[in-house]
Amino acid sequence: MSYNYGSLFGRIFLYMLKDPCISVERMARELNVSRRTIQGVIRARAGKSYSALRQEILVAKTRQLFAEDPSLAIKEVSFAVGFVSARSFARAIRRASGQTPEDLRSCVALPRKRP
Numbered sequence: 001m002s003y004n005y006g007s008l009f010g011r012i013f014l015y016m017l018k019d020p021c022i023s024v025e026r027m028a029r030e031l032n033v034s035r036r037t038i039q040g041v042i043r044a045r046a047g048k049s050y051s052a053l054r055q056e057i058l059v060a061k062t063r064q065l066f067a068e069d070p071s072l073a074i075k076e077v078s079f080a081v082g083f084v085s086a087r088s089f090a091r092a093i094r095r096a097s098g099q100t101p102e103d104l105r106s107c108v109a110l111p112r113k114r115p
Helices: 005-018 024-031 035-046 050-068 074-080 086-097 101-109
Strands: none
Touching: 005 024, 005 035, 005 050, 024 035, 035 050, 050 074, 050 086, 050 101, 074 086, 074 101, 086 101
16 A cells, blocks of 8 residues: 555654654554554654664653743653653653753753853
């Protein structure tokens, strides 16, 4: 079956924005396409893997939440982006950004000036 990659990528991206924790299997069921199709569309349009794009979106959404309200608790942010555990959220953020959620909040709340 032939797909319009641009349109399908847009739908995939919207799903990921809404729920950065969505698995490729669940997304495939909801979009009624194979997981290989999803992975191929992402690779063709974004030039990266599903997990790399998901991590990028997770960090961006976390930064956005911290920028909007730096006083949010880590647990609140973890629930807002779809995690059920603050600990698993912290591991995912550290793996994706190399920073703890607290460090990420500090960078967003107090942007560093460049020399």
